[in-house]
Amino acid sequence: MIKRRHKALVRRDLATFPSVVLLGPRQVGKTTLAREIANDDPDSLYLDLEDPGDAARLLDARSYLDLQRHRLVILDEVQRMPDLFRVLRGQIDERRRDGRPSGHFLLLGSASGALLRQSAESLAGRVAYHELPGLDALETGPDLNRSWLRGGFPDSVTAASDEISMRWRASFIRTYLERDLPQSGLRAPAETLRRFWTMLSHRQGAAFNAAELARSLGIAVPTVNRYADTLVDMMLLRRLPPYFANVGKRLIKAPRLFVRDSGVAHALLNLGSLHDLLGHPVAGASWEGFVVENLMGVAPRDTDVFFYRTRAGAEIDLLLLLPGQELWAVEVKRSATPRIPRGFRIAAGDVDASRRFIVHSGDDTYPLGDGVLAVTLPALMKRLIGTG
Numbered sequence: 001m002i003k004r005r006h007k008a009l010v011r012r013d014l015a016t017f018p019s020v021v022l023l024g025p026r027q028v029g030k031t032t033l034a035r036e037i038a039n040d041d042p043d044s045l046y047l048d049l050e051d052p053g054d055a056a057r058l059l060d061a062r063s064y065l066d067l068q069r070h071r072l073v074i075l076d077e078v079q080r081m082p083d084l085f086r087v088l089r090g091q092i093d094e095r096r097r098d099g100r101p102s103g104h105f106l107l108l109g110s111a112s113g114a115l116l117r118q119s120a121e122s123l124a125g126r127v128a129y130h131e132l133p134g135l136d137a138l139e140t141g142p143d144l145n146r147s148w149l150r151g152g153f154p155d156s157v158t159a160a161s162d163e164i165s166m167r168w169r170a171s172f173i174r175t176y177l178e179r180d181l182p183q184s185g186l187r188a189p190a191e192t193l194r195r196f197w198t199m200l201s202h203r204q205g206a207a208f209n210a211a212e213l214a215r216s217l218g219i220a221v222p223t224v225n226r227y228a229d230t231l232v233d234m235m236l237l238r239r240l241p242p243y244f245a246n247v248g249k250r251l252i253k254a255p256r257l258f259v260r261d262s263g264v265a266h267a268l269l270n271l272g273s274l275h276d277l278l279g280h281p282v283a284g285a286s287w288e289g290f291v292v293e294n295l296m297g298v299a300p301r302d303t304d305v306f307f308y309r310t311r312a313g314a315e316i317d318l319l320l321l322l323p324g325q326e327l328w329a330v331e332v333k334r335s336a337t338p339r340i341p342r343g344f345r346i347a348a349g350d351v352d353a354s355r356r357f358i359v360h361s362g363d364d365t366y367p368l369g370d371g372v373l374a375v376t377l378p379a380l381m382k383r384l385i386g387t388g
Helices: 006-014 030-040 052-056 061-066 084-097 112-122 146-152 162-183 191-203 210-217 221-233 261-270 272-277 283-298 342-351 376-388
Strands: 019-023 045-048 073-076 104-107 125-129 238-241 256-261 304-309 317-323 328-333 355-360 366-369 372-376
Touching: 006 019, 006 030, 006 125, 019 030, 019 112, 030 045, 030 073, 030 104, 030 256, 030 261, 045 052, 052 210, 052 238, 052 372, 061 221, 084 104, 084 112, 112 125, 146 162, 146 261, 146 272, 146 283, 191 210, 191 221, 191 256, 210 221, 221 238, 238 283, 238 304, 256 261, 256 283, 261 283, 272 283, 283 317, 283 328, 283 376, 304 342, 317 342, 328 342, 342 372, 372 376
Parallel strands: 019 104, 019 125, 045 073, 073 104, 328 355, 355 372
Antiparallel strands: 238 256, 304 317, 317 328, 366 372
């Protein structure tokens, strides 16, 4: 079993807050992580609300939870019982009065948008949020190409072959199209949603142009925006906003969209092997998305993330504004021998970036001049972890 760095982070939150919401898409490993936490604490209680038996225990939730007053209660798929949140609020307040300020409830859910709204309305001031991303490049080991091809979902990463991994991802996509997205309230033909998702995979990291996508799909612009919002809410898309610097230049203001899991993007594009991927036009943009997602997964909490691009061509793939207001500029190159692009040099000067990196696909870390460091993805991830 792959050891997850996030286990210690969730336990730290439970030691500080009355309740913790663990967010992430289906199959990303939330249940596995929660069960590990439960196994570490024999006095905890795990309930899966998709299980009719476990759900039945909460028909009189207040009375049942009163009996569990001194236990950590883990509730999986909690968004399936939205009325439960009001009960949890009362339970937290009663436990606080009993002298237990933290570690009451660990709440898990897949539909992150709905879960955030439900918890924010009822548990304001009583909850911390923790996003569980897919397995990252430090957790999966040194074979970056395999991690890039298969993405970060544990069952995809650990599959016995690329073919089995591809079949798992195809099933994952079908489940979302046929069940999870409709259950989230997105009523649309599965084939239209698949085309939309696939088009975004082809345009990995491109500026979001709802009008162009709407024309291609034959649907209205508000519908395209609704599709995108839902996939962002469900942590399947990453919306990267532009950085607005007061530099007196015309800036690209449309956000960039990434399919968050590289393996899912490759499955949508029917790229089942590294050979297929490297020969496809999306390879460079896909590698960039993979790097961006890995860096954002290890960045300290409260880090703000952006891209920067002017209409004259100066650009930075990823800007990380760390909690201490230190600004890191990151350029991504699918090359083992990168050079400093002129546009990156200009852009890093525009925003006065304090640290400047080019992430490459080689094996070494070395200076390129002009304050720019060529660095591998794992090395930069470790630097970010060290700032937290």
